[in-house]
Amino acid sequence: VSDLGRTGPRSGLRITGAHHLGRTVDVRAVDGVIVALGPDLPEVVGDRVLDARGLALLPGLVNGHTHAAMTLLRSFGDDLHLMPWLEERIWPAEARLTDDDVYWATRLAALEMIRSGTVHFVDMYWHATAVGRAAADAGLRATVSQVLIDGGPRAETPRVDALEASASASLDALSDLGPLVTPSLGPHAVYTVSPRSLERLGRLAEDRRVAVHIHVSETSAEVEDCVAATGLRPPELLDRHGLLGPRTVAAHCCWLDDEELDLLATRGVTAVTNPVSNLKLAAGTFPWERAARAGVAVALGTDGTASNNALDLLADTKVLALVHKAASGDPTVLPAEEAWRTATGAASPLLGGARVEVGAPADLVLVDTDRPEMVPGPLLENLVYAASGSVVDSVVVAGAVVMEHGHVEGAAEVLAEVRARAERIRDGA
Numbered sequence: 001v002s003d004l005g006r007t008g009p010r011s012g013l014r015i016t017g018a019h020h021l022g023r024t025v026d027v028r029a030v031d032g033v034i035v036a037l038g039p040d041l042p043e044v045v046g047d048r049v050l051d052a053r054g055l056a057l058l059p060g061l062v063n064g065h066t067h068a069a070m071t072l073l074r075s076f077g078d079d080l081h082l083m084p085w086l087e088e089r090i091w092p093a094e095a096r097l098t099d100d101d102v103y104w105a106t107r108l109a110a111l112e113m114i115r116s117g118t119v120h121f122v123d124m125y126w127h128a129t130a131v132g133r134a135a136a137d138a139g140l141r142a143t144v145s146q147v148l149i150d151g152g153p154r155a156e157t158p159r160v161d162a163l164e165a166s167a168s169a170s171l172d173a174l175s176d177l178g179p180l181v182t183p184s185l186g187p188h189a190v191y192t193v194s195p196r197s198l199e200r201l202g203r204l205a206e207d208r209r210v211a212v213h214i215h216v217s218e219t220s221a222e223v224e225d226c227v228a229a230t231g232l233r234p235p236e237l238l239d240r241h242g243l244l245g246p247r248t249v250a251a252h253c254c255w256l257d258d259e260e261l262d263l264l265a266t267r268g269v270t271a272v273t274n275p276v277s278n279l280k281l282a283a284g285t286f287p288w289e290r291a292a293r294a295g296v297a298v299a300l301g302t303d304g305t306a307s308n309n310a311l312d313l314l315a316d317t318k319v320l321a322l323v324h325k326a327a328s329g330d331p332t333v334l335p336a337e338e339a340w341r342t343a344t345g346a347a348s349p350l351l352g353g354a355r356v357e358v359g360a361p362a363d364l365v366l367v368d369t370d371r372p373e374m375v376p377g378p379l380l381e382n383l384v385y386a387a388s389g390s391v392v393d394s395v396v397v398a399g400a401v402v403m404e405h406g407h408v409e410g411a412a413e414v415l416a417e418v419r420a421r422a423e424r425i426r427d428g429a
C-alpha cells in the first residue's frame with residue numbers, strides 16, 4: 001500500500017483522559033511513536049481510541065533477563081541447589097522441547113508479562129526463532145538470543161566452528177521477524193562456553209553489531225571454577241575476548257569485586273540483577289551499593305519461571321528494594337523512585353527505558369488507581385511497595401494495544417496449549 005493518494009492524516013492510536021504527572025492528558029501515537037501528548041487533543045477520524053479515564057499513564061517495564069519459555073517448567077524441581085537443579089531436572093526436560101513447545105510457552109510468558117506491565121523482555125533460550133515469533137505474535141518487544149554452549153573451558157574439543165555457524169544462522173533467522181524482535185547473541189556462561197568460542201562470539205558480535213546476553217558470576221562456585229580452569233575471573237576472561245561492552249547484558253553479577261564493577265562501568269555493560277531468582281536459589285546478592293558507586297548501569301530481570309517462579313516484574317521491584325535495604329541495614333538505600341527507574345530500564349542506555357514524551361516509542365502502561373492497594377498516596381511509592389502487576393489495566397507496545405482493560409487477545413488458546421504440552425515435557429515422555 002502506498003502513501004500516495006492519502007488525503008487525511010495517517011490513523012493511529014488515541015489514548016484519552018489518562019492521568020499523567022498531575023494532569024489529565026490524551027496521547028496520540030502513529031507508526032509506534034508518540035506524536036502528540038497533552039490535554040484535549042483534537043480527534044482524528046480513523047484513530048483507534050483507548051479510553052483511559054481514571055487510569056494513570058506510565059512507561060512500561062523492561063524485563064532485562066529471562067528465559068520466557070521456561071513457563072513450561074514453572075515450579076518444576078523447586079528447592080534444589082543450582083547445579084543439581086540444572087543437571088537433573090531442567091536440562092533433561094529442555095532436551096525434549098520442540099519449536100512449537102517453545103513458541104507456546106513463550107506466548108504464555110508474554111501473556112503474563114503483558115498483564116503485569118512489561119513491554120520489552122531480554123531473552124536467552126533454545127529454539128530462539130520460536131521465541132521471537134511468539135513475541136512478535138503477542139505484540140511484545142523482545143531482544144532474543146539462542147543459548148550457545150560448547151562444553152565449556154574443560155572440553156577437549158569444543159565445537160567452535162559449529163557454534164559460530166549456529167550463532168550466525170540464528171542471528172539471520174531472528175532478523176526476519178519484524179521490528180519488535182532484536183536479534184542478539186547468547187553465550188550461556190563462562191562455565192558452558194570455551195574461551196575459544198567466547199573469542200569467536202566476541203568477534204561475531206562486533207561484526208554484526210548485536211547485543212551479547214550472558215550469565216556472569218551468578219554463584220561463587222562459578223567464579224572459583226573459572227579461575228581454576230582459565231586462571232582468570234569471569235569478567236577478565238570476557239573482557240579479554242571482547243565480550244564486555246555497551247551492548248553486553250550481564251545477568252546476575254552477584255560475585256563481583258570492586259575492580260570488576262569498575263571494569264563493567266568503564267565498558268558500559270548493563271548488569272541485570274535478578275533478586276527473586278538469586279534469593280530462591282540462594283545464589284548470592286547483587287552488590288547494589290558498590291555497583292552504584294562504580295557507576296554501573298543496572299536493570300532488573302525476573303530470570304526464568306523455574307527459578308522465580310513468576311514473570312511479574314512489578315512484584316520483583318519491591319523485592320529489589322527490600323533486599324538491598326536489608327543487606328545494607330539501611331532503609332534509605334534504593335528508594336522507590338530508583339527502584340522504579342531500574343524496573344523501567346531507564347538506568348540502562350542499552351535497554352533504553354520507555355519515556356512518556358513526543359518522539360518516544362509508544363510503549364505504555366495504564367494503571368488502575370482505584371485499586372484498594374493504590375489508595376491513597378503517591379503513585380510511584382504505591383507501585384513499588386504496595387502493588388503487584390495486577391494493578392495494570394491496559395498495555396500499549398509500539399502504538400498497538402496488547403491489553404485493553406484486562407483483556408488480552410488469544411489468552412484462552414495459550415493456556416490450553418501450554419497445559420497440554422507441559423505434561424509430556426515434565427514427565428519425560
Ligand SMILES: [Zn+2]
Pocket residue numbers: 065066067215251303304
Ligand atoms: Zn538466567
